[in-house]
Amino acid sequence: MTITQGSENIANPLQKSALYKKGLCDYVINVASGCIHGCTFCYVPSTPVIRARQPYLKDKGVNDPQMDWGKYLFIRKDLPEKLESSLVSKRVWHETPAGKGVVLLCSGTDPYQNKQTADITRMAVETLLKHNKRVRILTRGLLWLNDLDILVNPNVTVGMSIPYLNDTLSRQIEPGSPPPSLRFKALLEGRKAGCRLYVAVAPTPPQITLEDFIFYLDKILEIEPEVMFWEPINARGTNGKRMLAAGLDFIKPIMTKKTWAKHFIEQWEAFEKAANSTGCLERLHIWPDQELTGFVDSKILEYWWYKPTSEHWSDYENQEDLTNLRPSIT
Numbered sequence: 001m002t003i004t005q006g007s008e009n010i011a012n013p014l015q016k017s018a019l020y021k022k023g024l025c026d027y028v029i030n031v032a033s034g035c036i037h038g039c040t041f042c043y044v045p046s047t048p049v050i051r052a053r054q055p056y057l058k059d060k061g062v063n064d065p066q067m068d069w070g071k072y073l074f075i076r077k078d079l080p081e082k083l084e085s086s087l088v089s090k091r092v093w094h095e096t097p098a099g100k101g102v103v104l105l106c107s108g109t110d111p112y113q114n115k116q117t118a119d120i121t122r123m124a125v126e127t128l129l130k131h132n133k134r135v136r137i138l139t140r141g142l143l144w145l146n147d148l149d150i151l152v153n154p155n156v157t158v159g160m161s162i163p164y165l166n167d168t169l170s171r172q173i174e175p176g177s178p179p180p181s182l183r184f185k186a187l188l189e190g191r192k193a194g195c196r197l198y199v200a201v202a203p204t205p206p207q208i209t210l211e212d213f214i215f216y217l218d219k220i221l222e223i224e225p226e227v228m229f230w231e232p233i234n235a236r237g238t239n240g241k242r243m244l245a246a247g248l249d250f251i252k253p254i255m256t257k258k259t260w261a262k263h264f265i266e267q268w269e270a271f272e273k274a275a276n277s278t279g280c281l282e283r284l285h286i287w288p289d290q291e292l293t294g295f296v297d298s299k300i301l302e303y304w305w306y307k308p309t310s311e312h313w314s315d316y317e318n319q320e321d322l323t324n325l326r327p328s329i330t
């Protein structure tokens with residue numbers, strides 16, 4: 001496969017983010033545009049950011065930024081320098097109860113997909129830590145293990161997306177990223193080194209059952225994640241088209257809003273049951289889609305959209321225990 005590669009400049013690498021609604025952060029930094037992992041389900045190419053950049057990406061040689069996702073990567077080489085100036089001049093730091101003022105790397109690409117992105121990520125993390133900011137890494141790559149000297153820090157948490165522990169299934173759905181068995185091993189290594197960790201159990205495909213979730217949680221608890229985020233695969237719109245183009249016919253039954261919502265709720269119930277039986281319910285953090293409105297009680301949706309995670313960043317260690325107020329989907 002030919003990859004269109006290059007570099008690009010952006011004015012301000014530190015962007016305010018609404019991902020506090022997922023309990024993730026208040027700011028995001030993206031070290032590149034495009035992502036060579038090219039996961040078939042990736043929601044990034046369907047976002048307005050990519051749609052708005054269509055003419056710009058065409059000029060750079062990308063014909064169809066949505067369907068060609070995975071085949072282009074433009075690195076933001078001057079990002080660490082720009083980040084430093086932005087942090088020096090910043091007077092007010094935005095901090096919500098659920099976002100906790102955290103900076104996420106990355107929301108629209110993988111920070112550790114290759115050496116070039118890993119180099120920029122390392123410099124960005126060093127800069128953020130120098131300015132006493134909290135950092136959340138989210139990756140499917142393994143190169144973060146080279147940065148344990150800076151990532152083992154109370155102000156950093158490292159998370160990997162591991163939707164299942166099945167390498168064969170992974171080769172169909174996310175063939176460009178390291179298989180889940182290697183991601184799991186990387187997290188074990190991070191745990192041994194003393195890294196704060198979390199897992200994104202996302203996105204889970206429709207064939208995952210209650211038994212699969214129980215097996216998964218039993219195993220993943222070995223790495224002692226502080227929180228486990230969860231959402232199922234979204235097979236609507238362009239995402240669905242890309243998955244069908246990759247031969248993933250198993251998504252056909254969940255391509256309409258109604259069938260998708262029904263499936264979402266069924267898997268949510270199974271995931272909570274599995275967590276109950278493995279004793280880790282309090283560590284789950286559900287990511288319910290806005291479009292579940294009308295399908296799920298609004299109180300349950302709002303609970304998850306505004307709930308801080310169970311993670312213990314220093315200033316929040318004494319926060320009110322919300323476990324007893326937790327509504328159940330089952």
Ligand code: SF4
Binds near residue numbers: 038043177
């Ligand atoms: S690693 Fe993340 S950003 Fe990259 S293609 Fe996969 S889901 Fe998208």
